[in-house]
Amino acid sequence: MIHIKGGRVVDPVTGTDAGLDVLTHDGTIIAVEPDITDEKIELIRKNLTEAGEDPEEFLTIDAAGLVVAPGLMDAHVHFRDPGFTYKEDIETGAAAAARGGFTTVVCMANTKPVVDNVDTLHYIQEKGEKTGIHVLQTATVTLGMKGKALTDMALLASEGAAGFTDDGLPIMDDKVLLAALVKAKDLDLPVSLHEEDPEYVKGAGVNMGAVSEKLGYGGASRTAEDSMVARDCVIALSTGATLCIQHISSKNSVDLVRTFKKLGADIHAEATPHHFTLTEDAVLKYGTNARMNPPVRTEEDRLAIIEGLKDGTIDIIVTDHAPHSKEEKAQHMDKAPSGITGLETSLGLGIRSLVQTGNLTLLQLLECMVVNPALLYRMEPGSITEGTPADIVIFGENELWTVKEEEFASKASNSPFIGWELPGKVHYTICNGKVVYQS
Numbered sequence: 460m461i462h463i464k465g466g467r468v469v470d471p472v473t474g475t476d477a478g479l480d481v482l483t484h485d486g487t488i489i490a491v492e493p494d495i496t497d498e499k500i501e502l503i504r505k506n507l508t509e510a511g512e513d514p515e516e517f518l519t520i521d522a523a524g525l526v527v528a529p530g531l532m533d534a535h536v537h538f539r540d541p542g543f544t545y546k547e548d549i550e551t552g553a554a555a556a557a558r559g560g561f562t563t564v565v566c567m568a569n570t571k572p573v574v575d576n577v578d579t580l581h582y583i584q585e586k587g588e589k590t591g592i593h594v595l596q597t598a599t600v601t602l603g604m605k606g607k608a609l610t611d612m613a614l615l616a617s618e619g620a621a622g623f624t625d626d627g628l629p630i631m632d633d634k635v636l637l638a639a640l641v642k643a644k645d646l647d648l649p650v651s652l653h654e655e656d657p658e659y660v661k662g663a664g665v666n667m668g669a670v671s672e673k674l675g676y677g678g679a680s681r682t683a684e685d686s687m688v689a690r691d692c693v694i695a696l697s698t699g700a701t702l703c704i705q706h707i708s709s710k711n712s713v714d715l716v717r718t719f720k721k722l723g724a725d726i727h728a729e730a731t732p733h734h735f736t737l738t739e740d741a742v743l744k745y746g747t748n749a750r751m752n753p754p755v756r757t758e759e760d761r762l763a764i765i766e767g768l769k770d771g772t773i774d775i776i777v778t779d780h781a782p783h784s785k786e787e788k789a790q791h792m793d794k795a796p797s798g799i800t801g802l803e804t805s806l807g808l809g810i811r812s813l814v815q816t817g818n819l820t821l822l823q824l825l826e827c828m829v830v831n832p833a834l835l836y837r838m839e840p841g842s843i844t845e846g847t848p849a850d851i852v853i854f855g856e857n858e859l860w861t862v863k864e865e866e867f868a869s870k871a872s873n874s875p876f877i878g879w880e881l882p883g884k885v886h887y888t889i890c891n892g893k894v895v896y897q898s
Contacts, residue, residue: 460482460484460500460504461517461518461520461849461894462481462482462495462500462517463481463482463522463527464480464495464519464520464521465521465523466478466480466853467479467526468481468491468526468843469528469821469822469825470528470825470843470844471822471829471830472829472830472840472841472844474822478493479493481843482503483889484503484507484892485892486891487846487892488851489503489845490503504517518894522853524855525886526821526853526854526855526856527853528843528851529825529850529852530560530841530850530852530888530890531563531805531806531825531829532561532562532564532828532838532840533559534565534703534835535626535651535778535779535780536565536779537569537781538564538566538594538780539552540570541572542571543570545870546784546787546870547869547871549587550590551868551869551870552564552566552780553587553590553594554868555802556802557888557890558803558868558885558888559804559806560806560852560888560896561802562592562593562850562890563593563833564594565595565621565836566594566595567626567627568597568623568624569599569604569626570583573599573603573604574596574597574598574599574615574620575601575604575610576610577618580615580618583596584596584619591890591893592890592895595836596620597623597651598610598616598620599623600623600624600635600636600650601630601635604627606629606630606631606632606635608635609642612639612642612646613642620648621836622650623639623643623648623649623651624650624651624652625653626653627752629652631656633690636691637698640694644698647837649835649836650700650703651704652691652704653706654684654687654753655684655752655753656682656684656686657683659679659682659683659686660679660680661678661679662676662678663752663797664679664750664751665750665754666678666739666754666756666757667680668739668757669739671739674742674743674792681708681710681712681756681760684711685711685715688709688712688716692704692719695719695726696723696724700725702724704727704728706730706731706734706753707728707734707764708760710759710760710763710764712728713773716728716767716773717772727774728767728773728774729775729776729779730767730768730775731776731778733808733875734755734760734761735768735808736812737761738755738760739754739755739756739757742755744875745875747788748873748875749799750792750796750797765812765813765818768818768819768827773827774831775832776805776809776824776827777832778801778805779801780869781797781798781799781800782798782869782870783798783873785872785873799874800869800871803862803868804874804879804881806852807862807881807884808876809824810824810857810881810883811882814856821856848891849890849892850889850890851887851888852885852888853886853887853889854884856882858883860880861878862874862879862880863877884898885898
């Protein structure tokens with residue numbers, strides 16, 4: 460049993476933003492009231508004991524001055540397991556998630572072997588169940604992520620695949636994508652797409668523009684993303700399938716998603732903290748730690764992403780948590796892998812770049828980090844209400860903390876944000892009524 464006392468409950472499901480106590484028992488929230496007295500708690504414990512239930516060990520958390528919110532959900536992470544566990548594994552990825560305030564994550568399928576079969580899916584699910592948080596796993600759209608033949612989507616869905624994605628690679632064959640979306644519509648599961656046409660990528664990970672020219676590095680143009688987003692929005696509209704545009708980076712793509720949503724397409728879009736915080740100039744300062752696919756682009760693109768979040772065009776904030784070793788990131792720009800770690804800095808960057816700038820309220824930020832990712836993956840969103848699972852994050856909205864390389868719970872520290880002072884210090888993460896992280 461946990462008594463969270465004197466906190467500010469911020470719940471995007473109910474719209475609550477008020478001073479309330481929270482009481483949990485056996486993995487469930489059993490009371491949310493302005494002041495849960497010691498007398499009431501003793502009565503509850505007595506009733507539980509008389510009913511033959513063990514009221515378990517009792518913990519009081521003083522949350523005065525802190526936000527108490529539903530546990531965060533990240534719908535786009537790479538835990539690198541199986542196949543690349545020197546970068547990350549399911550246990551360390553889950554620990555990084557818990558440190559960042561996340562109680563649920565959705566893993567991408569580009570492992571080794573890729574998740575195009577039931578055995579690999581079960582391997583990840585079984586390891587995920589032992590982590591203390593909720594680890595969901597997607598399956599690939601195509602066999603071997605080769606973009607040619609579909610996986611047995613019905614079988615993978617029946618075995619618990621959360622959705623389908625070839626993230627890391629685009630699906631170039633429109634007939635294959637059409638067949639996938641028709642099948643996904645029948646299964647009522649989302650397809651999430653990495654939108655980069657390699658024809659328009661002369662150097663991955665850096666925006667094609669002033670910075671790539673300065674570096675003498677080809678870069679990736681907006682057209683690489685825009686052309687595929689346009690095609691895929693048309694196909695999504697025609698099939699009625701649920702489509703998610705992953706890690707959107709281009710102002711034109713934001714406009715395309717906005718247009719097709721107005722036309723009635725069931726399209727969703729992800730934004731990452733690095734895309735709404737950084738611009739291409741970050742590559743000059745942080746080197747390969749700011750190399751990512753798709754790249755961070757211009758200030759115009761960054762502001763368009765924020766505008767998309769404000770008007771609901773972009774409805775999900777994800778980290779695209781992509782851990783890599785120091786040795787890999789120490790290579791030259793054209794050889795280093797793309798991606799950054801993100802789980803442990805996401806909440807802080809969201810507050811810094813979106814809430815403190817007045818672009819979103821804290822409730823709106825949490826809607827993008829709790830409610831919308833859950834709805835995309837056909838889940839009941841977390842909520843601080845009686846009878847719901849006790850998945851909770853407790854943090855100081857404006858409490859500053861410094862991002863330190865040696866404090867990452869992840870195996871990796873490939874982040875441009877090391878040394879940054881961020882708000883949103885996480886004090887506790889609680890999942891299924893158990894404390895899985897405490898600062």
